[in-house]
Amino acid sequence: MEDLLERPRMKHTTQAPNHPRPSANIATFPPYRVAVLLFQCYETYIDHISRILHIPTVRALMKAFYLRLTQGKSGPPGQAALLFSIFALAAVFYQPFEHSEVVSNEDDAINLAKVMGKGALDTLDYSRRSTSGTLEDIQAYILMSYVIFHLDGLSATGHLLSATAGVIAKGLCLHKLDVITCGEKSTNLRDMIDREVKRRVFWYIASQDWLSAAISGPQEGTYSIHPNHINVRLPTDCNDDDFVLGGDTESENGPQPNSTTYFIEKIRLAHICREIVDTVPLDTNRLQQMPYDKIIDLDQKLLDFISNLPFFFKLDAASRQRAKPLETMYLSIQLQRYCITGAVHSRRCKLHQRFLLRQSSDSRYTYSRRACLESAHTIMQFYEGFSDGTPPRTLRYGKTIAAHYVHLAMVVLVMDLCFNKDQADEVAIKKEVKAGLQMFEDASDASPLLGRFISSINRILAKYDVYLNDPSTTLSDRDVHSGNEIDSGPFGATYTEQSQPSHLHLEMSEPSEIPELSFDEFWERTMQAEPNTDLLAWDNMFSTLDSRPL
Structure with a gap:
């Protein structure tokens, strides 16, 4: 582990040359071979849950970024933060083995995740102060919210990272990505892929916003993105390696899974959760005055969602x-x-x-x-x-x-x-x-x-x-x-x-x-919030349980 992170030839700063920073904040990247292995781990075990990247694009980005580093040049902070966050999340779930080029035991895996995570947060902090925000910044904030949950557990920092991703996305106008303009629609494949990735990122933020509003935590009962205020098409249901817009994923045996199918179902559930939040009041007294049939109707929508899932x-x-x-x-x-x-x-x-x-x-x-x-x-x-x-x-x-x-x-x-x-x-x-x-x-x-x-x-x-x-x-x-x-x-x-x-x-x-x-x-706050009314204390229990980003 020490050898991995202390190789002098791999120490590089991500800041521009005219903006020196204290040596304590120098970001250290792992050797390229280790970076490739961590990226493979991310692609195989994590990407299908957090569908916000285009894997071939990021793979090419990583190769170009490391090439710049070997030439003594600095890289864009957003790209550096994205790579750090990918390495950190991959390290959390990397399976160590003896003589591994990455890590050989669980403790080293966690330590590597901590080092990569700190590099990501330090670089994001620098990017926040020196740029107006990029798509890579948003992706890095999202991935780091995963890292924070898995390493620190219940943490306000994770919520802050997710919220920051949403703010930058709004600044980049992702919520009106598909507004029709007078200009001609680009048919360039690179432009089409970039637009598709932006759709994925936006719908991840929106769906997580609505899903979180319908579960416990400080965010319960409120969301930031209104469906009437957005104009963004749903992500295309296809694999990265077979990026054909409008491609048919059906077969004679029924629907076939691909890397985006889960994401589409998650968005579908998020719409139901938003409807639940709009219908069910947070106040228990108001809830008891609401016709109980509305609860049954919402329950039926959840049951219909379950029954209509792909087999x-x-x-x-x-x-x-x-x-x-x-x-x-x-x-x-x-x-x-x-x-x-x-x-x-x-x-x-x-x-x-x-x-x-x-x-x-x-x-x-x-x-x-x-x-x-x-x-x-x-x-x-x-x-x-x-x-x-x-x-x-x-x-x-x-x-x-x-x-x-x-x-x-x-x-x-x-x-x-x-x-x-x-x-x-x-x-x-x-x-x-x-x-x-x-x-x-x-x-x-x-x-x-x-x-x-x-x-x-x-x-x-x-x-x-x-x-x-x-x-x-x-x-x-x-x-x-x-x-x-x-x-x-x-x-x-x-x-x-x-x-x-x-x-x-x-x-x-x-x-x-x-x-x-x-x-x-x-637990103490839950049970002491209403010392004379246990029912209200239990009503608040789910509101103090934290939720994870899924």
């Missing part, structure tokens, strides 16, 4: 069996399947969550409990899909995504145990929560969040005297010490502040004014 993205056994031959050709199908179905089921849980708490006092809401638990049960099965035959890098990335959704599902199940007591399925739900905690413990090395998930869920179980096993063998109130140690419940392990993976603090230049909650503070 290779469906979770039922028949569809998965039918998709088996395609999975040998398209390795990304498994991960995309769980990402898109996890996204829709988590939004369905969110739609019904506040009615779940009140079904015991109003029989009309029995449907909401059934819908909420049904989607939670589906999410809890995610880990089972990442088992034998899954490539290690896909497995690692998939488990990180699944862990996030499983935690959201477990919050729903725990809420039901706390408020809807003595239900016929109580034993089964307790068994499922226990299994979820075991999942987190077994995969604790996949994400720094999992230990905190275990501790937070056990805290809430203790508060409401919910025991997954015999009360004498599980966590009780006396086990929640005033110190840093928290018993993990029925699994015997403990988690301490010292044993938790520390935040990596890949911060921008002025991050200190942004308050960030620790995971334990999230």
Whole structure:
């Protein structure tokens, strides 16, 4: 690792010669061979989830950029930031092996991701102060929001990066990319590809804006991009290597997956999420005055979305069996399947969550409990899909995504145990929560969040005297010490502040004014927000759970 990053011939600054910067901010690029391997990792395992690049174009950009570096020339800061962000995200999910040219162990992989991530943020900061923003800046901000989530977990910095990408996109007028002008339409292939990439970037920002508005977090209930204020065509549903506008992706056996199919489905779901935000009030009192039929109508739209997914993205056994031959050709199908179905089921849980708490006092809401638990049960099965035959890098990335959704599902199940007591399925739900905690413990090395998930869920179980096993063998109130140690419940392990993976603090230049909650503070605020009204405190729970960029 030291040799990789300390080779003098690879140290280059990304600033212009007339703008010297302190030596501490000099950006160090990895050797070209390592850069190629990291880029291959990104292309194979990450690009199909974050569809904002044109791979052949970026590959050529990287080659030209490194050629400039070997000639002692500096490169455009936006391009440098984009390459750094690609290397950082690839390093997070790179599978180390002995004698690897990149890294040979997990610690070095994370350290490499930190170094590359810092290079990206430093370069973006310089670009922000010296340029008006470029498309590469936007792409780098988006990719770094992924890096921040996977390395630092719940972080306001990740939201800030995503918001900055949106601001620059507006400055570049991406929202009116396809406005008809008097000039002739370019038929140059390079121009067509550039315009297509801009569509991908814009629709990523817009879809993430709408998806985030319909899930927990500080952004819940609001979005920044209105559909009436944009004029941008949807991305073309085709592979980068077969870039033929309007190409037919259908076959006699039905739709075939390509690198953009998942993205198109994500945009389709985002439109439904925007409608949910426009319809469902944040205030619980106003929600209870709204006709319940509107909730049922929105729920049906989510169900229709699930039923209309391409068969290779469906979770039922028949569809998965039918998709088996395609999975040998398209390795990304498994991960995309769980990402898109996890996204829709988590939004369905969110739609019904506040009615779940009140079904015991109003029989009309029995449907909401059934819908909420049904989607939670589906999410809890995610880990089972990442088992034998899954490539290690896909497995690692998939488990990180699944862990996030499983935690959201477990919050729903725990809420039901706390408020809807003595239900016929109580034993089964307790068994499922226990299994979820075991999942987190077994995969604790996949994400720094999992230990905190275990501790937070056990805290809430203790508060409401919910025991997954015999009360004498599980966590009780006396086990929640005033110190840093928290018993993990029925699994015997403990988690301490010292044993938790520390935040990596890949911060921008002025991050200190942004308050960030620790995971334990999230639970404390949730349970203390309305000390005399537990229902309202639980209503706020999903609003303080963070969301990830999918």
